[in-house]
Amino acid sequence: MKLTSSLVWLRRDLRVFDHVALHQALLESDKVYCVFVYDTTILDTLPRRDRRVDFIHASIAEVASELEQMGGHLIVRHGDPVHEIPALAAELGVEAVFCNHDYEPQAIERDATVERSLRAAGRQFASYKDQVIFEKSEVLSQTGGVFSVFTPYKNAWLKKLAADPSVLAPYNIEPHAARLAPRPAHAPALPTLADLGFEPSNLSKLKIPTGMSGASALFEDFLSRIADYNVARDYPAVKGPSYLSVHFRFGTLSVRHLVRTIVDLQERGAGGEGAAVWLSELIWREFYAMILFHNPHVVGTSYKPAYDAIEWETGPEADQMFDAWCEGRTGYPLVDAAMLQINQTGWMHNRLRMVVASFLTKDLGIDWRRGEAYFALHLNDFDLASNNGGWQWASSSGCDAQPYFRIFNPVSQSEKFDGEGKFIRRYLPQLKELSNKEIHAPWLAPRLLAPGYPAPIVKHDEARKRTLERYEVVKKPSTGQ
Incomplete structure (x- = not known):
């Protein structure tokens, strides 16, 4: 009716x-x-x-x-x-x-x-x-269970899509637009930011595209370079990502349209490895949404309960280290530049999200929940499922997370992914006089070349040993589906 x-x-x-x-x-x-x-x-x-x-x-x-x-x-x-x-x-x-x-x-x-x-x-x-292609319990294991490991989930997701590509069909609005209720004669104007109790941010200065038109322009630009995404995405000084994450968060784009486009590229033999890797990233997004739906306890506690037994650093000294991490004063240039990026722009390169999360939890020994909350407050693209999943991945407490003994070395990560220091110099101009070799570990260079830049607040090798001891309380997690 x-x-x-x-x-x-x-x-x-x-x-x-x-x-x-x-x-x-x-x-x-x-x-x-x-x-x-x-x-x-x-x-x-x-x-x-x-x-x-x-x-x-x-x-x-x-x-x-x-x-x-x-x-x-x-x-x-x-x-x-x-x-x-x-x-x-x-x-x-x-x-x-x-x-x-x-x-x-x-x-x-x-x-x-x-x-x-x-x-x-x-x-x-x-x-x-x-907001997703497959939700809740639509992608299950062969035994009907909920996945907790990404790769088999991804394979099942792709298999389900291949079996029913109709899930990508668009839901058109224009043919039925005549049924939209017209504007009333005395309809109030849209509220201003001031009406809402807010002031303009630096969003326009950053030239972050907004709305449906912004999402469309970003996607079209990304398609022109998507074939290189699998490599370019890891280098923060390179234009590698799609920059669509905030548009995913607020639904200014259609995920069906994006996946349809990628599938079409692949069917035409275009897009290269980059298209396949980017599609995997979209599937990661749905994986974390599924995990959150089935495991709401991850909000505030570890996906793997054993990891809640970890004794994190607390007290005034830990608070000071946390503040240094937040403000980009750790003495590790890649970490500090990344934190200045999020503080100034509300966005952080994905590779750097992993680096700074590993540094906070495994170099400083600070509870992942504190970092998760900081990101939640500062990220333009904050999404509870993805943010929580990423932080629990870095701290090894989540589903299909990195092993607890895998600890990113902030210097080697810097040397590998910002070898010429271009990203670091963008956010830490006080290090501009350092050579491409010195910029990754300025404490080894003459101090006059890095005026005002702090010494490292921890020594990575020593912190790594403490982390391995800290995680000894954790029993080996059981293998998921």
Whole structure:
């Protein structure tokens, strides 16, 4: 039975193309309203110049403009969605609310609360898969179990995709756009950052592309160099990554479109090894989303419970070392440059995320949760599942993580992946006089060549020994599926 009217609630899907919930609402309803809620339960915890709020604000403006061009309108609210969505549904008199799945524990609880309120008022609530290709229990082992090791998961994921490529089919909006509810005569203007209690960040100065158009431009640029991704991605001074991570986080792009494009490249014999490696990175993203869904205990505790027995460094000295790590004052140039990159831009190269995480947990002996929380506050692309998975991988406490005895050497990593010191010099100009050999270990060079740069806060070889002793309390983890 067709609905008279419905409401589409945008969250991590800030676009108006290939959008499952919007598509379904338009198919099932005579009139469709759209809403985005600036969630105060999240915003109230953020600094007043948060780049993510800037990004969302710009992206929402583009969504609103696109809807207007199609004859629709975007309603914007500022408050707690648990109250705002049921209240708006009642105000509009809609029969149902449509949205796309969010797999984070707090979001699942939020949606369950909203659904209960709506159903108590006689309204429907419908949620759909949109931000991943395969979700929850759609990719299982041959025995029906949940994977805990990436490679067999990836193989099963690819096999499932090959068996049913229809999962990549687009959910078109334009053919049904006539059912979008038009802009009311006295609709308020979109709220400014000031209306939301925020100030402009340095997002525009950094020239970070926002919205659907920004995502499209970045992807088109990446396609021109994707064949080299498998090699270029490891070098922070090289334009190797796609730089799409923040767009994944806020859904300004369609993952179906991206995977369709990669599959098409591969079928035409194009894209090289780079395309295959980038697709693997997309599958890693879904792997961590699946892990979080099935193991919500990873929020706050180790995936492998035995690793919670590790005694991390605490006290004033540990706090001082943590502050030095946060502020880029460890005395290890690659680590410090990476931390200055995240502090100044809200982004960090993936290779460097592994390096700094290994340094914090295995050189400084500081709990991975402290680093995870710092990244959560500063990363433009912060995603709970991927951030948690990455930190637990580095600390060896996660599923399919690196062995605890694998400890990145920050000097050899620097020599291998920033051999000429180009990345280091970008963020540490005080080291510009050092040679390409000296810049990786400035404490070995004459101090006058590196004025004001600190000596290492720990000696890597000694720290490595302490880490191996620290991890002795951990029993060998059992092998996953």
